[in-house]
Amino acid sequence: MARRVAVVAGGHSKFGKRYDATMRELCAEAYKPIYDEGITQDKIDATVLSYAASQFTGQGAGSALIADYLGMQDIPHLRVESACTTGTASLRAAWGMVAAGLYDVMMVLGVEQMNRVSSATATEYMSRAGDMRWEYPYGISFPAFYALMASRYMHEYNMSHDILAKIAVKSHHYGAQNPKAHLPKEIPFEEANNAIPICRPLNLYDCSLITDGAAAVVIAAEDRVKEFTDRPMWIKGIGAGASEMMIQDRPTLTSIPGAKRAAKAAYEMAGVKPDDINMAQVHDCFTIAELIAYEDLGFAEPGKGPDLVENKENYHDGRIPVNCDGGLKSKGHPLGATGVSMTYEIMKQMRGEADKPSRQIKDVKYGLAHNVGQSGQFVNVFIFERGWS
Amino acid sequence: MVLMSEQKELYLGYATDKAVTPFFQKFLEALAEEKLLMSKCTSCGTEFLPPREHCQKCLSKAELVPFTETEAKLRSYVIVDFAPETLTSKAPYVVAIGEFPSGKRLTAHITNLMSMPEVGMPLKLGFEKIDDKRITYKWLV
Numbered sequence: 001m002a003r004r005v006a007v008v009a010g011g012h013s014k015f016g017k018r019y020d021a022t023m024r025e026l027c028a029e030a031y032k033p034i035y036d037e038g039i040t041q042d043k044i045d046a047t048v049l050s051y052a053a054s055q056f057t058g059q060g061a062g063s064a065l066i067a068d069y070l071g072m073q074d075i076p077h078l079r080v081e082s083a084c085t086t087g088t089a090s091l092r093a094a095w096g097m098v099a100a101g102l103y104d105v106m107m108v109l110g111v112e113q114m115n116r117v118s119s120a121t122a123t124e125y126m127s128r129a130g131d132m133r134w135e136y137p138y139g140i141s142f143p144a145f146y147a148l149m150a151s152r153y154m155h156e157y158n159m160s161h162d163i164l165a166k167i168a169v170k171s172h173h174y175g176a177q178n179p180k181a182h183l184p185k186e187i188p189f190e191e192a193n194n195a196i197p198i199c200r201p202l203n204l205y206d207c208s209l210i211t212d213g214a215a216a217v218v219i220a221a222e223d224r225v226k227e228f229t230d231r232p233m234w235i236k237g238i239g240a241g242a243s244e245m246m247i248q249d250r251p252t253l254t255s256i257p258g259a260k261r262a263a264k265a266a267y268e269m270a271g272v273k274p275d276d277i278n279m280a281q282v283h284d285c286f287t288i289a290e291l292i293a294y295e296d297l298g299f300a301e302p303g304k305g306p307d308l309v310e311n312k313e314n315y316h317d318g319r320i321p322v323n324c325d326g327g328l329k330s331k332g333h334p335l336g337a338t339g340v341s342m343t344y345e346i347m348k349q350m351r352g353e354a355d356k357p358s359r360q361i362k363d364v365k366y367g368l369a370h371n372v373g374q375s376g377q378f379v380n381v382f383i384f385e386r387g388w389s
Numbered sequence: 390m391v392l393m394s395e396q397k398e399l400y401l402g403y404a405t406d407k408a409v410t411p412f413f414q415k416f417l418e419a420l421a422e423e424k425l426l427m428s429k430c431t432s433c434g435t436e437f438l439p440p441r442e443h444c445q446k447c448l449s450k451a452e453l454v455p456f457t458e459t460e461a462k463l464r465s466y467v468i469v470d471f472a473p474e475t476l477t478s479k480a481p482y483v484v485a486i487g488e489f490p491s492g493k494r495l496t497a498h499i500t501n502l503m504s505m506p507e508v509g510m511p512l513k514l515g516f517e518k519i520d521d522k523r524i525t526y527k528w529l530v
Contacts, residue, residue, distance in 0.1 A: 124474035133413070134439050137402030137525070138484050138498055139469055139476035147467035148486065155465075155508035200468035200481075248486045248494040253465050 002099035004222040006232035006387055009034045010344040015182040015213035015332035023057060023113040024069040026214035030109060030337075031070050039218055039228060045103035046076040050090035050110035052083055052335035055125050057113050066109060083129050084285060085373035086110070087215075087339020088380035094219055095235055104221045105228075110340030111214040122210050129374045131246050143207050145247050145375035146286040147199035152253035153288060154201060157303040161201055164287040165193035166309050168205040171284060171323055174316070175330020177359045182211045182332030206287040211332030215341040230388060233347050236366070237270025237383035239263060243376045254303075256376035259296040263370070266381040267298075270366075274298030277383070278364040279349055280320060281342035283372040284327040293370050294322070297381070321361045324354070339371040339380065350386045397421075402497075402525040403476055412442040415453055421524045423516040427456040427493070438493040459514045461487035461528070464494065466506040485528050487512045499528040506530075 013021075013029035021029070035041075049063035059065060063079040082089035087110040094106040114122055126142040140148075153159060169192050175181040187205060195204040218228070225232045241261030244250050250257060267273060274297060282297070284290035294305040299320045313319040325331050325345045328338060346367035354360040369382040396409075399417040409417070419426045428440030432449035444451050464486040472480040483499045483506055499506060500517070515529040 118474075120472075120474040120477055123471065127473040132406050133401070133404070133408075135496060136406070137400070137404035138496060139403060139472050139479065139482060140467075140484055140496070141469060141471070141473050143471070144467045144469050144484060147469075148465045148484070151467060151508060152465040197468070197470040199470060246496070248464075248496045 003101065004234060005095050005098045005219050006222070006225050006234045007217050007343060007347055007384065008220045008225055008228035008232055009037055009039055009218040010347050011216045012180050012341060012344050013214040014180055015211050015334060017115045017182070018113070018212035019115065021212065023051070023059065023062070023111045023214070024065060026113065026212060027066045027109055027111050027216070028070060030111070030214035030216040031107070034107070034216060034218055041071045041075065043105060044072065044075060044107050044218070045105050046097070047072060047107045047109060048090040048094045049077060049079045050086045050108060050336040050340055051079055052081055052086040052112060053114075053125060056117060056122070066111070082378050083373035084283065084333070084335050085339060085371045085378050085380050086336045087342070088369060088371040088382055089339070089373075089378070091217070091219070091339065091343060091382065092238055092240065092380055095238060098219055098221050104224045105218065107216055107218045108340055109214065109216045110337035112334035112336045113212045114210045114334060115212050119210060135246060141199060143199040143202055143286060146288050147202045148247055149253045149292065150201050150286075150288040153292070156254055157306070159306055161193060163291065163306040163309050164202075164206055165189055167284070167287040167290050168192040168329060170314060171327045171329035174324045174359050175326025177356045178326045178331055179355055181326045181330050182209045182213070183330050184326070202286055202288065208285045208328035208333040211334040213332060213334035213337045213341070215337045215344050217340055217343050217347070231351055232387035233350055234385040234387050235382065236385040237266040237268070237272070239265030239267070239269065239381040241265070241379045245377055247375055255292060255296055256372065256379060258376050259293065259370065259372060259379040259381070262379040262381040263297050266368075266383050270383040270385070272366055272383060277320065277366050277368045279324070279346065279361045280322050280368040280370060281325070281345055282322055282327070282370040283338070284323055284329050285333060285372070287329070289372065290322065290327070297368065297370055316359050316361050324349070324359045324361060339369065342369040342371060343382065343384070346384050350384070398522050400523045402519070402523065403479070405475060410442065412453070416440055417524065419453070420516070420526065421518070425456045425514065425526055426453040428452065429454045436493070438495060456493075458489040458491060458493070461489045461495070461512045461514065463506060463508055463510045463512055464488045465508060466499070485512065487528055495526065497525065497527045499530060501529050
């Protein structure tokens with residue numbers, strides 16, 4: 001039987017267009033609060049660097065650079081890459097090593113530096129996560145993959161764009177209250193619904209941001225947890241799922257098959273149901289992705305996600321609060337940092353340490369992170385359990 | 390054996406990938422003659438569109454055979470307003486997934502739309518020589 005593993009500490013850089021920093025400085029910002037809590041370099045057995053897209057920086061051997069910069073030049077490290085789900089893929093890898101007994105204490109560091117290239121170049125790089133032989137030649141950008149899902153969803157369930165705009169309004173409502181957010185401002189519904197088109201039916205406010213940032217969490221084996229905290233967040237369930245490489249080959253466009261598989265595995269491992277979840281951090285790279293996540297995670301029946309939005313059940317005081325930190329939409333989406341940032345946010349919410357009461361979710365016992373790579377080719381779902389009463 | 394340098398340099402659509410194999414080259418040369426090929430596994434007979442040199446089911450080698458369906462229905466679409474760098478000058482353009490009666494699908498641009506695309510609308514398979522080296526299949530309404 002594997003050892004139980006808990007998240008015991010976390011740190012988070014400011015997300016944004018960080019022309020004042022590169023990936024090494026961002027990682028230092030994320031690790032510093034952890035160091036200040038007393039988890040110094042010598043307490044960490046190994047690190048995993050979640051760094052999705054080295055083409056943005058040109059920096060190879062990223063995990064060596066970061067380990068060295070953080071004063072861990074003699075501590076084992078490795079890098080994981082799984083597109084936008086790199087953060088939780090890294091956490092999954094680290095969990096495996098700790099659960100198996102290879103290490104007792106590990107740090108997962110997520111980072112991405114994306115703004116040193118133009119938006120068109122960034123869009124170009126991200127479109128190369130589609131099939132280079134059959135999809136890339138038709139200029140299918142990252143938002144285009146999700147627009148293909150949105151067109152189909154709107155057709156099958158006769159949904160108007162209003163629902164997507166309401167999701168954007170919610171994300172920005174919470175991002176405005178998060179000092180770490182990239183775009184911390186409220187947006188009115190009319191603006192969200194009528195913004196300039198990016199990939200119709202998706203407009204500017206349906207899309208997440210191209211962000212620089214880093215986040216870090218430390219995990220520890222059960223018998224070492226007490227050395228670090230009396231408020232451990234247990235990793236209770238982990239599910240991973242996969243879907244077809246080409247979006248045309250998926251059996252459905254109104255759901256991400258790999259996300260459903262990941263969710264099922266995570267719920268089974270944790271021994272909980274969707275109704276037990278008190279908050280979720282979902283992968284809202286686009287508003288349609290958040291809507292589909294409600295359904296793939298079992299918070300709404302297929303086609304009923306829009307009701308959840310209309311009834312504001314996704315707000316911090318609703319039935320299933322989702323992305324009350326602003327999500328990828330407003331907080332930002334530095335690819336490799338995103339899954340780690342989700343984990344950090346759940347830990348802060350569980351501890352009652354959200355920045356403002358107006359975005360603090362009450363009494364979080366179970367939190368869920370849903371982290372999707374590219375357009376759903378790989379998905380990780382984590383269920384965390386509060387380890388104190 | 391045909392050396393790569395003796396082959397006609399062909400690209401699918403707006404591809405930049407030069408990783409052409411003899412199998413894919415044969416597909417491109419047929420496409421240049423407005424013939425669409427799919428793959429058929431030499432062991433289990435499974436067909437794939439677009440073609441795969443190795444069968445996804447049994448990993449046996451597949452052969453290229455003619456694909457004869459020409460009419461499809463629009464499964465989904467996107468109007469790309471903000472394009473990746475290499476296609477910036479082409480935007481806006483419409484990408485559609487079309488589904489043939491057999492269930493096989495193809496992703497390509499629709500090039501002759503006069504009004505907004507609609508899920509379920511009929512599509513016809515077409516071909517286009519973009520320039521000297523670039524060829525493609527496409528959708529027509």
